[in-house]
Every structure is written in C-alpha cells, then in structure tokens.
Amino acid sequence: MTQLKTLAVSAMTLLSFHTIAQKRYTEALSPAESAKTFQLREAFSIEPFVTEPEVLSPVDLVFDASGNAFVVEMGDYPYDAQPGHFKGRIRLLKDTNSDGKIDKSYVFAEGLPSATSVLPYKDGLLVCAAPDILLLRDTNGDFKADAREVLFTGFFAKNSEAQITSMRYGVDNWIYANNSGQAGMITSPLRPEMPPLNVAGGNFRFRLDKKLFEVESGNGQFGLAMDDWGHRFYTQNTLHIQQSPIAWRYLHRHNYLPSFRSDVNISDHELEMFQKSATPYWRQQRSDRRQAKYDSLKTGFTEYARDHFTGASGGTFYGGDGFPQEFRNNVFTGEVMGNLVHRDVITTSNGSPAFIASRDAAEKDREFLASTDPWFRPANLASGPDGYLYIVDMYRQHIETPVSIPEDLKKDMDFANGEQYGRIWRIFPKQGEKRPVTLPDLRTKTPAELVALLEHPNQWWRLNAQRFLVEKQEKSVITALQQMATTHADPRTRLHAIYTLEALDGLNEAIVKKALSDAHPGVREHAVILAEKYPAFLPEMIRLMADPAPQVAYQAALSTGQFSGKEVLGALAGVAEKQSENASWRLAVLSSESGSSPEMAQLLASRGNFFDAVAPGKLKLVEDFGYIAGARNGKGDIASLLELLNSAAASTDPQWAVAAMTGLSKGIKKSTNKKEAEKQVSKHLQKLENHSSDAVRKQASELKKALNIN
Numbered sequence: 236m237t238q239l240k241t242l243a244v245s246a247m248t249l250l251s252f253h254t255i256a257q258k259r260y261t262e263a264l265s266p267a268e269s270a271k272t273f274q275l276r277e278a279f280s281i282e283p284f285v286t287e288p289e290v291l292s293p294v295d296l297v298f299d300a301s302g303n304a305f306v307v308e309m310g311d312y313p314y315d316a317q318p319g320h321f322k323g324r325i326r327l328l329k330d331t332n333s334d335g336k337i338d339k340s341y342v343f344a345e346g347l348p349s350a351t352s353v354l355p356y357k358d359g360l361l362v363c364a365a366p367d368i369l370l371l372r373d374t375n376g377d378f379k380a381d382a383r384e385v386l387f388t389g390f391f392a393k394n395s396e397a398q399i400t401s402m403r404y405g406v407d408n409w410i411y412a413n414n415s416g417q418a419g420m421i422t423s424p425l426r427p428e429m430p431p432l433n434v435a436g437g438n439f440r441f442r443l444d445k446k447l448f449e450v451e452s453g454n455g456q457f458g459l460a461m462d463d464w465g466h467r468f469y470t471q472n473t474l475h476i477q478q479s480p481i482a483w484r485y486l487h488r489h490n491y492l493p494s495f496r497s498d499v500n501i502s503d504h505e506l507e508m509f510q511k512s513a514t515p516y517w518r519q520q521r522s523d524r525r526q527a528k529y530d531s532l533k534t535g536f537t538e539y540a541r542d543h544f545t546g547a548s549g550g551t552f553y554g555g556d557g558f559p560q561e562f563r564n565n566v567f568t569g570e571v572m573g574n575l576v577h578r579d580v581i582t583t584s585n586g587s588p589a590f591i592a593s594r595d596a597a598e599k600d601r602e603f604l605a606s607t608d609p610w611f612r613p614a615n616l617a618s619g620p621d622g623y624l625y626i627v628d629m630y631r632q633h634i635e636t637p638v639s640i641p642e643d644l645k646k647d648m649d650f651a652n653g654e655q656y657g658r659i660w661r662i663f664p665k666q667g668e669k670r671p672v673t674l675p676d677l678r679t680k681t682p683a684e685l686v687a688l689l690e691h692p693n694q695w696w697r698l699n700a701q702r703f704l705v706e707k708q709e710k711s712v713i714t715a716l717q718q719m720a721t722t723h724a725d726p727r728t729r730l731h732a733i734y735t736l737e738a739l740d741g742l743n744e745a746i747v748k749k750a751l752s753d754a755h756p757g758v759r760e761h762a763v764i765l766a767e768k769y770p771a772f773l774p775e776m777i778r779l780m781a782d783p784a785p786q787v788a789y790q791a792a793l794s795t796g797q798f799s800g801k802e803v804l805g806a807l808a809g810v811a812e813k814q815s816e817n818a819s820w821r822l823a824v825l826s827s828e829s830g831s832s833p834e835m836a837q838l839l840a841s842r843g844n845f846f847d848a849v850a851p852g853k854l855k856l857v858e859d860f861g862y863i864a865g866a867r868n869g870k871g872d873i874a875s876l877l878e879l880l881n882s883a884a885a886s887t888d889p890q891w892a893v894a895a896m897t898g899l900s901k902g903i904k905k906s907t908n909k910k911e912a913e914k915q916v917s918k919h920l921q922k923l924e925n926h927s928s929d930a931v932r933k934q935a936s937e938l939k940k941a942l943n944i945n
Contacts, residue, residue, distance in 0.1 A: 259516040272608040285337035299355040300677035304328040316348040323347030333671040341378035351400035365392040391417035401459035413455030453479035458550035464757035475547035480588035491866040499589040506543040511605040512574040546572030549615030554694025557622025569613030578603040588789035628658040713741035726755035756784030796827025816852030833875035840884040858898040865902025877919035889928035896934040
C-alpha cells in the first residue's frame, strides 16, 4: 500500500512538473503555424524551402555549382561533442522538379564533431569540424562522402559557439573563416614543413591554390558577411556587426605594439532590437536576479531581459539580384534569442576606414522579420543562386547554453527539445515571377562561358565562376580576362577579372597601374594591395593616401608602410597630423617600421604641425609611440624621444611629455635590453626631472623606476 502511495505521489509530482513546464514554455508549432507568426517587410513573402524530417538542427546552408544545397546539422548542440558519439551531420538536398521545395534528402556525411560551416571546393566540400577543416568527397556518385582529407588541424574544439566557422570565398581568392580569437596551433599536411601557426587572438584565412594559410584580424563568432569588395563584417553575440579595417599582416609587421583592439563596432544603433516574442521565463528570472545584485552593489548597470542583442548570429551579405534595389548590398543578421532577422544598410563615413551600419528608414521601430514564435531560431542565412535570401532556422525550445543559466531554472528546461525539428525558409519579393531553385550546372560550362558569368549581377554566380576558373587553372582565358579587367563597364566584373588573373599568373604591371586610377574605389583599394609587389608604384600609393574614399586612403597608408625612405616617412607623418583621432589610423602609422621609427618623431617635431595643439588622439599616439620605443629599445629609440620631449616643439604643453614617458615606462618593462636603455636615458632625463610641471616630474620619476635608475 505504501509503495502504491509513493508511486501515486511520484506520478502527481511528474504531472505537476510537466504542467508547470507547459505554462512556462510553449510547445513547437508546425511549419505552417510558425509561418503565420512572421511579421515580414510588406514587399516580401516567405515560404518553407525544407523542413523536418529532411533537415534537423540546421546551422549552415550553401549551394554548390550544380544548385544542390548542403546543410550542416548540429545535433550535439548545446553540449560539447563526445568522442565516439559525434552527432554532427551534413545533408545533401535536391529539388528535382524545380518547384522551389526540396524533395530529395541524403545524409552526405555524419559522425562529425560539431560541424559548423561548409563551402564547395573542386569536386568536394570543405567542412569546419573542430579541431579540423576537412575536405569531404563523394567519389562514386551515391550522394555520400566516402573520401575524407584533413586540410588543417589544431583549432579550438570545445564550445561550439566559438569554434572555427563561417567560411567564405573572397574575391581575392582567399577563403576566410571566423575563429572567435580562440587559441590553437594550426598545422597542415599541405605544408608539413611549416611550424604550427598560433591563431590566438584572430580569425583565419587560407588559399588552397597556393597552399597558404595565416591568421586574419578580427574576433568574429558565428556569421561572416563579405561584400562585393571583400570587406568583412562579422557577428558576435551582443555586437551584431563589427569590422576590422586593418589586416593581421599589417598589425604584425613588428612585435612592439601595445595591446590594441582592431575590431570596430560599426552599428550606429547600439544593442537595441524590436522583439515580438515573449520573454522566456528563465531569462526574466535571471535578469531580475542580476539586476537586484547590480542595484545592491550600486554599480549603475542595467540588465536587459529583452529587446537588446544577445544572440546575434549568422550575419550575411545579400549580394543577390532578386530583391528590390534598396535591399541589395545589405547585411542580414539573425537574432536567435529575439526570434528575428535584423537588416543593416552599410555606408561609408567621413574619413573613417570603418563603415557604418544603420537601420533603414522604414525599419526605425521594427525589424526586417520578427516572429512571435519563441522556437524560431534564425541561426544563419544564405544568399542563393536564385537571387533570394534563405533563413536557417534551428527551431528549438531553448537556444541558450546551459552553463549560463542558474541551476534551479534549468530543472524544467529540456535543452534537447527541438533536435527533432529544423526549417529553412526562403524569402522572395511578392512582385514578379518566382525564380526556380534548380539552375544550370556550372560544371558543364566552357571556360569562355565561365568568364562571361563574371558579369552576372548575382555575387553567387560571379564568385563561383571565378572559383571554377582558379581551381581548373584555366590559362586559356587569360587574354579575355585581361581585356575584361581594363575595359568592362561593371567595376565588380573588373575586380573579378583582376583576381582571376592574379591566380592564373596573368596579372601584369599595366593592369595594376590602370586599376590604381580606376573610377571605382573598390577597384582602387585592391589595386593598392596588388601594387605592393611593384616598388615603382610607391608614388601612386602615396598619392592615393589623399583619395576621397576613406577605404582607399587607408589601404594606401597601410601599403605605403610596407616601404621605407623619406617619401614614406613624410606621407605617414601627414597621416599622424591629420588622422590621429581615429584608432585605426593610428594603428596604420604605428604598425609600420617607418611610422614607429625614431626618425618619425623627429620629423613630426620639425614639421611643426603635430604638436601645435593637444588632442586626445594625438596624446594616445605619442603614448603608444613611447611604448614602442621602450619595448623595442633599439639604437636611438628612447634617446631621440626624450630629446624630442625637451625640444621647443613638444614643450608647448606638459601633456606631451607625460604621455610619452607613460608609454616609455610601460614599454621598457617589456624590453630585454634595459642596460642599453639606461645609457640612452641618462643624459636626457635630467631636464625632465627638473621640469616646472609636477605631472612631468612625477612621470620622469616613474620612468627612472622602470629603468632601475637610482
């Protein structure tokens, strides 16, 4: 009898638990029901492209050269993949009757550890599956991968939200991927002689045609948008769109820069979003607890439970030709916590190398797409060969990682609830005839036809045509490409032709020279990069440092810094005088050997423009210059800087000396040559110790301590 009572109580407890959970969290909707909850811009329609059971827990989508769709399924989420039980899977999806819906689904590969991203390559598929980047191939035509090759290994392999991901083929023939700045020592069987590459602090890029791989700047998470001109915009949970205007290779021209952040948050509308779904119970509870703690500590912090980006994901550049003009060249980003898709209009800003991401005028108080269905999880997006936009909907009850939720709130949360679902949606304009998904096979195109596709208005076609020509090393088209690179009316086509030639060894000085004066800034910007191989073009690079397009002027400054000489010093000094209030411009100067040399400080003093008025950015540049001088501690580094501080130019305001010696004190602590520094300092420090300013005398004293001078 007691046992029966116990069982009855247990059953009632389970029923009560289930009832509470039902009240706190809604159940899944069918695709048709979920579609009714979408609030989409009026000019568009949305339809399911593929749904469960043909796809489950999708996180990435890509179309190959035959129009087939490959989808990454993350069955392990949100837990770490367990060896022997990997649930990562890739589906091959086909629309065989061109009705815009998938009717054939194949498991192309399975047993992968938290695969996150795929990209077509030659006759196979590149796959990010930490710790590896793999090449999978189907060699017998059964729609299943039977050949597996490890191309790179050593990437961070824990938290699936911070792994190597978001591969994109760039117009410059490099493949870019986000690495979230995670540590990893990367090796490749393609280059067994190379020492392991430390990718900590950056992203990753590689070229398979030349067997190259290196770190790239930025700390992108899940989502990488690359525009027609190769500018990268990447997603991070709370910062939905960032950019790193300066490439890693420039940031590491010497090893003496102080700590810096190359990432720029380019959003002009902060974290605000317009959510239509209800706030989850657990999130409101956690936010209330955090806010109570902040209030008790009087921190002034505000904890937001909704309407602010916390789960931004899958930022994607729309380079298609199926949307109305005002929606093209925008970046679309999913927000998995807010159950919405956000749109950014990208514009240039006056003088800044970074762009600005703004809301469209018609979306000042709404999103491009928002749903009241809390299961709608737009983890990623894709711009398709048909010119339309695809949304990868992971569709789960809970998307937050369990480690960030208090234990008591997790008791009625099933983090696996939803692994049986998955949807991919297609967005298309209401007006006009809907285009088919099944498209002509690029594999059947002749070289001449592939060249012609570089003119296509859809970025997908242009990039894939370029990729095919590069992969095949189709040198028979070099003459046609050379003509296209210099005469075609579309600047995008000219740029594709230029980089296809670069990969085919068909680029020459004449083409680069013409591109340096191209009518479009995007072409000029890349021409400057390519001109680095031709020292004779240095005057042209210096000329372009005054280009009206800030991205061109900035790249010209970076490329000029690859060289040395009086011309270079003078040009970089001009940047320091005019652009020091911008952190990216300061990095452009100080990251170069010439811009951080003792001669630069002397030139700035002699020109008489830099030290005429104190400004925050100038002081920061002087402090960082001091840090470099102290850390490098080469011949004349510290002595010339202290001599400058005692000069008439820098004596106009004591803040110059304070900033420089602050940097010197920090930098000298990193130097391995302190005895040499003491010799340099001794004859210059005395005047600063006797300065009329208390702040200068104090900082001179701190510098003596750093140098261990009594």
